[in-house]
Amino acid sequence: QVHLVQSGAEVKKPGASVKVSCKASGYTFTKYYMHWVRQAPGQGLEWMGMINPSSSRATYAQTFQGRVTMTRDTSTSTVYMELSSLRSEDSAVYHCARVSSHWTIYYFDYWGQGTLVTVSS
């Protein structure tokens, strides 16, 4: 059974960085890309980027370029998302989501439970 378990809630000050983890189990970690999606309070879903756990190559949304870094540790089947230079607008729930495909059509079939990041002075 596939599980994605994320790290706990974080409170950070403006300008700080946060690193969220997502531990995968129940499948071959290196065979599925992992994405990160965030959701500000009462708002919709925003795609942040993705990482290939096999190669460690990451691709980021333009909105977060220069502030986000996605990494992985194959020994623990864990992916990480680090966001720097935090501002109040970064307060949100951050989800990891595994990608599967139907031919070339990608979709998120499993999601982590979410990690609430609060940015406040």
Next chain:
Amino acid sequence: DIQLTQSPSSLSASVGDRVTITCRANQSINLYLNWYEQKPGTAPNLLIYAASNLHSGVPSRFSGSGSGTDFTLTISSLQPEDFATYYCHQSYSPPQTFGQGTKVEIK
């Protein structure tokens, strides 16, 4: 970026009603359209992928249709557990984007 516009933004319906939610893209995305359900305080759950394919374990009262720019999610007979927010999502071209959501509330 590809914009997805859902309508309506919210609706009120009764148990047993047939509910239809639409998602319109500002350019053709072929069949690269997925639907998710989200309940408060939880992660989204996949309902439909590639426009019309029912994800494993999802009740058959959910269905999806459409291609190109216009897509529809239909719930044939609304159940109490279906009161939630529904999002469409395109994976045609990066950055992947989501609709703004449709909140389905109890009438």
